[in-house]
Amino acid sequence: MRASRPRLGFWHELASTYSYLSAMRIEALAHAAGVDIVWKPFVLGPIFHAQGWSTSPFNIYPAKGRYMVREMQRLTAERGLPFKMPSPFPQNSLYAARLALIGHDEGWGPAFTRAVYTAQFAHGANISDKRVLGDILDGLGVDRPALLARIEPPELKERLRQRTEEAEELGIFGAPSFLARDELYWGDDRLEQAIAHLQNG
């Protein structure tokens, strides 16, 4: 029997700039390394609230926010990715995260996730707008009206709530974070280290 492939938990927030960076490269890196990705969309809002923040630390601490924008400009330029800060920032990512949960059940999650990041950070679109999300669903060839009708029900809200609790229990405090067996890695710049940890295990 063939040994199972190592699995990398990819904890991402759909409104997070640095999660965008990872989402656009994680599949190529994981494929090259023989690693499977476990897509874990979650929302940072409740985790930030629990530590007394009412918005992103990039808004609360302006020097940090300015640095993040400049660094995103540098890193996206290096990687040949478009970049535009959406307004407002951060976007409300609840609908997008709930649709992503369905998408990962149904096989279109990774493409949906990349499309959400691209709409938001390449075109500055508002991802809390159901029309924006609907257009993304159309682009994937999935059933837009049926899916948009599914984003309010309590069971999906509850799944996302549990996912976010799970993130807190794992010690996650920012996004993206990567879980490689029991080791947690925070930040797009740690993606290679997380993969290397799985390969050396």
Place this chain on the structure above:
Amino acid sequence: MRASRPRLGFWHELASTYSYLSAMRIEALAHAAGVDIVWKPFVLGPIFHAQGWSTSPFNIYPAKGRYMVREMQRLTAERGLPFKMPSPFPQNSLYAARLALIGHDEGWGPAFTRAVYTAQFAHGANISDKRVLGDILDGLGVDRPALLARIEPPELKERLRQRTEEAEELGIFGAPSFLARDELYWGDDRLEQAIAHLQNG
């Protein structure tokens, strides 16, 4: 006339774990790249206070603090460096920073800086203790009593205060930070990028 060598501003806090990582490798990297280092010790306390923090964010946000310790263990192990968290953390680095200012004027600053980080993060010593600092000065073969007598006078306090104001004006909010011409890079993991920016300039 030979073109002047590019200069990398190395903004470090003597009580900062990630600054320790950079201090132990920056000279080798800069030398290999043909870059000069401008040593810029400063203190983060006033910058943290200005954003409403009374201590390190690693203490205020426990998940972030636990992650930092785990990551320091991983990175120091990879790099063959010793690591021990000092108690209390963060240490009061005012005396050490003032001595470093003198040391950089007099040529023993880099060796002093490395010795302060090693005492603190390899041996867990308290760097606010004048005996610890005195032993470090002895090890460098400089005039311990004369130097320890110089760390209280107002002009040295004022220099450190100005240095910290300069950090704030540059948009620095954490340590280590690297200034490569007009570009700011934050974090030990950005050291290579900062050097590359100077080389490509």
